[in-house]
Amino acid sequence: MQLPNNTPNRKPYDGSVRKLVIAFDIGTTFSGVSYAILDPGEVPETQPVTSFPAQAKVGGSAKIPSIVCYDKEGKVRAVGSEAEEPAFIEQAEDEGFVTVSWFKLHLRPESLKLEFDFPALPKNKTPLMVFSDFLRYLFECTKSYIQKANGTLVWNSVQPNIDFILAHPNGWEIAQQAQMRRAAIIAGLVSEAESQERVHFVTEGEASLHFCIQRKIPLEKDIGIIIVDAGGGTVDLSAYCQTAMGSFEEIVTSRCIGQGSVSSMTISLEKLKNSRFGSEQDVQLIASIFDAEAKHTFRKSEDSVYVKFGTFRDRDPSVDIKSGQLKLPGCVVETFFEPSIKAIIQAVKEQRSEATTSIGV
Template sequence: MERNRGCPLFLLAMPPTRPPYTGSSRKLVLAFDVGTTFSGISYSILDPGQVPEIKGVTRFPAQEKVGGDSKIPTIIYYDQDGKVRAVGAEATQESIKETIEDEGWTKAEWFKLHMRPKAIAGSSSLYKLPPLPRNKSVVDLFADFMRYLYGCAKTYIQETHANGPQLWLSVEPTIEFVLTHPNGWEGAQQQQMRKAAILAGLIPDNVAGHARVHLVTEGEASLHFCIQSGLTTDALKSGGGVLIVDAGGGTIDLSAYGQTSASNDSSFEEIASPECHLQGSAFVTSRAQQFLEDLLRDSKFFGDVETMKEHFDKSSKLTFEKIENPLFIKFGGVRDRDPKLNIRGGQLKLSGTDVATFFQPSVACIIEAVKKQCAAAQKPISVVDSNTVQSVFLVGGFSASEWLFSQLKISLEQLGKTICRPDSHVNKAVADGAASFYLDHSVAIRVSKLVYGTGCCTLFDPKDSEHRSRLSSVRTWADGYKRVSGAFSVILRKNVQVSETQEFRASFSRPVKDRLDLDEVFTSIECYRGTDVLPRWKDIDTDMYSTLCFISADTSNLSKTLSPRFARENGTLHTYFKIDFDIILLFGLTELKAQIGWIEDGVEKRSPARIVYDSDIARADT
């Protein structure tokens, strides 16, 4: 079967050359891709003067394949005391099934999706999301699984490299960790992943430890994989953009990129706001399970639905290719038979038409998302003259589905797009790409996904009808001026290209009667998800606003230098204090960075701002 028909030249292109490592001492980079259904590890050992290579961990405990594999199931079993008993391939062994039943172990799978933001597209489709084990948070599960991955990486490197134990000892204290997450994950989810890394013992809970954890979206990691595999070279020669579709177990991540200039073929920019949809292969399995339950509900085979689901998930799902051909799901012995239900010899026969319905929502979601990305990329937001997307690269474990690929190929070719997928290792694209993200750092410009800003009060203007309509929100502040609350100050608009060093700021003032109230600046950064390009008031489209994070900065040294000011209130003169400051945000990195700036003696001073996602702090602030 010719899987990449229509785009063979992409697989012949040479990947870009990586320069030698310029550090002074040996370093290890570990990239963990914790997927919804499968996970993988890639790594690179950096030796001074040597060109770094990316390798994968291809041997895990209890793997069925003798030659190894680059992925393991994202499954954990806990006993009744909450202790980890089996992880990864160990959790799928036939030999432990009896123990699982006898000792009442609890299975944790698909737990990654419990970390999702509420606003992510497709959340309503999570009708079969397994619950978390009792007394376990999603951070606990991530920590336990990353601890296991860390142990697997340690064993593999020690066993496969010359002087492996000594090598590991030399790099262990300074390992750089790269963690991947779906495009739709935001700051709160990134912080949860950091907490899990600390809980897993990967890093100490201090500034130096935190600096060794790097987070990257699965879409951007997949782009790096395609670049290093030479897949993007020919697609970008004509000046067009490329669209990466990372089809995984839980999410479908879409990211569009172009080159920043013709003279620099190693620097890329986002040319459309990335998307994330909960329509991965796990939901194909969920729809299949629902179909089987409805079909067999009143039969003696209803108790076999779980076995059927597992067989469909592991074998039948990816091999389904033609709607004309039936699909067989094996679950029992030769005596299991019911012709009315199309069960013979322990096999259930499903029509190809029925099986296609399991895939249809995911296929339709991807096609519509591709159209949206291509339309957005045609807008004049790029510094490149022409970044119209012509090439689509399908990666991720779900891309191995023959039916998915064939349906996307038919639809996208009708739109004039070429779709390709790597010939092998489709499931390790994210892990390899995450390591490449650390080494090569190919993306220099990213696109803002939402409108970002902060709630504020604004000076009351009696001539402004918007202000007059909000008289109930007008208050007199310590400086004697009236202000109307509920305003929204936009710091960054949606669909704006942002470089990594570009700063976005908004100016504020804070008058108070007690100087101690100015020892800290604490404010929220909020997202607006509606259609207004420049929203002004939070009482309009109220449901479209959500808190991204809170930023806190120590301004006690500044407050001590403030001189009292004077204002009248009801005819009485009183003192007050005021600071004028800027909130400075950097959105161009894979993680948000913040600072507070102010003018002191004619010189701008700055204070690092701590970014907080804890909802308890939010309640205290209100």
């Protein structure tokens, strides 16, 4: 596979009319969107969407939780950060709403084995339905963001001419791409007739390579590199080499392993099952908050980590929950990372041994 030499010195857009490209990175636990307005003769600039409803820090984050909340009739009631607001969580509990997370894993190919159990979908929802609901929400947020950042006139000028890019794990195949394309149609992003021309796909490995190039990370010719994309549900590994002509080629088959960051945390929360915080929904929430916030505070095994997920009234000392936060000993948190680290190291060793070009360290 040959990749274009997409150097930091991008060329001006050579199209004849203005268009918009929107890229969606829908992850197991978090998702983000970026876009570029292409004007004829101008060098395109990629911009992230950094403002979503209910974000604690508006403009400070380019991602939201990959969650969708439905009422009993199956209607979407909240998505992303909106579903994690304390007032909404209380309403959801009172009215019996169902929060769906990790839905992306339901689309994976059967060949991709995961080392952990993950929540089932509601009986009245398919993976395609949830994926399309989430995609529709991201598109509406992007539309609103572009209108505020660039003006309604700019949006109106590009609305008839939008291309969409969907990133997916390395291990996903044509069948998964077909489902994602169908989700874009159901979400109203494109018509079925236009979907083949306007919906495009990129593996997360290729996207990571281009990110490295744009950030001017030194890449030597004839020396292979391995890119490890350690996500929430899966870990993707890709190996490339820059040729004498300046393009990039894959030097070993890409890998996708089911040892993402949520796996060990979920397994370790088994102790909550006998407490009033042991429901599937509570465990998902705690795992997601740990992944987004608490894990970044971990430094050494001697220090405890606190996962704040509830209110002051939420407590169960038998499982170290007080004032709405779960206390985790540092030595336990340390074990969360161990399975993923071991799996990644083993996968890197295998990539190096199988590569057709020498890969440096």
